[in-house]
Amino acid sequence: MSQTISSLLGRGHQNNFKLTEKQKSIMIGSDDSCRKGFICSETYLAPFHCRIYLQHDKIHGWKTFIQEKAMNPQRYVTMVNKDRLKMRETRWLWDGEEVQIGRGDNLENLLSFVFQNDLVRGNKMKMIEVPKCLRERFNNCQDDIGFGAHSVIHRAFETKLGETRECVCKVVTLTKKVSKECFEKLCQEPKLLDSLNHSNIIKVLGYHIGNNPDRLLIWQEKMYCDLEKYFQREQIINPKKWYNISFQVLDALKYLHDKGIVHRDIKPENIMWTNTNFSVLKLIDFGLAKNYKNEIERDNEQVGTPLYIPPEIYRASFTEINDLYKPPVDIWAFGILSFRFLTGQNPFFEKEKVDINAVRDKVLKEGISKVPLMERRINERIIELIIEQLLDYDPKSRVTANEVMGILTNLQKLFE
């Protein structure tokens, strides 16, 4: 990466500042030494009020954090999206979030900034080639905003009826890593998505399969952030939020299952919030989805992500496996996701990425432990019972998306 820039843009005053790979951290406060860092001599800031810094990791690339530094957090406040940071608390800052700092007894006069995180490769936005027939409608930029096992997701723009809006372009290229067989299967994804219409399923805006074919381009609506990233920041999801997430995911699953489609890769990375409100989410990545009623689509391979694969698939022989890819597979995966989100723990392993054989042994030999929820409120007890049914070892008696939706609808009041 040639240049990484995160910036805080001040509201109503001149104090904008940037973090780069050279300048990875700044202190904000009223002490003289902070001025070098950037902000400001405002007297209502603590001498060392907060620190904003960049950190790199292999999964997310550059991330920006804010850390509360005031010695007296009762007197001084540091807030992210109006939520006050505790003493010494560190928070991962996301694009579009608002930072406010100042005195606790003068909340009317907080300094306010909007965080912008621009991962810029070079300074100019470079365009990548779009097939001639689609050039009027789509523009692709070179910056990539996501990576999958088979694809790169680029920033893009769609111009329709005179209006231009941001979208993304998923690019799959035939390579050593993506075999011809795999590529051909992935080409089914946009066709399948095109036939679906549900508010919690990603919409395809357009697609193009090259002539050879060796390249697949899928333009989709732009999402904000995936549930894995959200979970890593929140650590534990409370029952109310779980309810909100579950209702939407299960509604999308019910829709798919009624149509005879099984997603086969339900996991937090494949569920994304549409925007910074964290209210609406959508299922993405239908690369492994299939119509289980369609005999032509028979394949006898094990697919999915180890931690989310159910016992019947781990147990299945080569000839049985195709007939076992049915809706209960998605339900189990959603059960694992719920277990992780509500308890902060994996049912099988501490770490997310583990060897598939080790996970299989644990799933088959050890079974699921009881859901270790924190408190014993009535809604937690209900969630515990639901998770036990989502993680039923027998796919035939495992609860369906429709059944859980029924329970959740009846118990809405408990989660308000």
Ligand SMILES: Nc1ncnc2c1ncn2[C@@H]1O[C@H](COP(=O)(O)OP(=O)(O)OP(=O)(O)O)[C@@H](O)[C@H]1O
């Ligand atoms: N519509 C979108 N808007 C914003 N980011 C997206 C969008 N679609 C995908 N991404 C990002 O790109 C990542 C990879 O996308 P996707 O899962 O579709 O690719 P894939 O190659 O099928 O991945 P895998 O097979 O590893 O699950 C996602 O986890 C997400 O972070």
